[in-house]
Amino acid sequence: MPSRHLIAIYPGSFDPLTNGHLDLISRGCRLVDRLIVAILDNTQKQALFSVAERIDMLRETTANLANVEVDSFHGLLVDYAARREANAILRGIRAISDYETELQMALVNRRMRPETETIFLMAREEYSFISSRMIKEIITLDGDVSSFVPQPVAGRLRTKFPADSKIK
Ligand code: ADP
Numbered sequence: 001m002p003s004r005h006l007i008a009i010y011p012g013s014f015d016p017l018t019n020g021h022l023d024l025i026s027r028g029c030r031l032v033d034r035l036i037v038a039i040l041d042n043t044q045k046q047a048l049f050s051v052a053e054r055i056d057m058l059r060e061t062t063a064n065l066a067n068v069e070v071d072s073f074h075g076l077l078v079d080y081a082a083r084r085e086a087n088a089i090l091r092g093i094r095a096i097s098d099y100e101t102e103l104q105m106a107l108v109n110r111r112m113r114p115e116t117e118t119i120f121l122m123a124r125e126e127y128s129f130i131s132s133r134m135i136k137e138i139i140t141l142d143g144d145v146s147s148f149v150p151q152p153v154a155g156r157l158r159t160k161f162p163a164d165s166k167i168k
Helices: 019-028 051-061 077-083 096-112 132-140 151-160
Strands: 007-012 034-040 068-073 088-093 117-122
Touching: 007 019, 007 077, 019 034, 019 088, 019 117, 034 051, 034 077, 051 068, 051 151, 077 096, 088 096, 096 117
Parallel strands: 007 034, 007 088, 034 068, 088 117
Antiparallel strands: none
């Protein structure tokens, strides 16, 4: 009999965490017993924030969500899912462009670990255009991203880029 205790992992870079990610976390955690938000520690990717900084921001932002845990992992997601005894992976879909890569990842993960099912949530309309990559681009051009990211992230960005007075 399959376990009825649902543990889901929401993996991603979260560099930085956006209001879109946060919406997915708050909607996702209502569907499962436990949601583990897991930051992929990818040393090959040039990151804006260190993994420790991203963990701090995620913990601060999700402190009010009792069944949400924040963690990081190296290597294959399915191996991490096995270690954490997770039976689901949560991912978000914003547009057709997400669908193609998400489909491929879900199929590969299912082949490697069939007992972990991928659950997709559609992005909310008002967040569907927000991506971490877009936030990084706006910051590089000295734009204001405070309406796209949670307050603790905007605060950290202000500290990291003190010259940018537009981050409120
Ligand atoms: P990755 O580096 O794996 O793309 P991200 O942190 O950018 O990591 O995204 C993690 C997951 O969150 C992906 O499934 C992505 O589609 C989803 N996601 C990202 N931005 C949003 C958003 N604005 N609304 C809903 N889901 C999103």
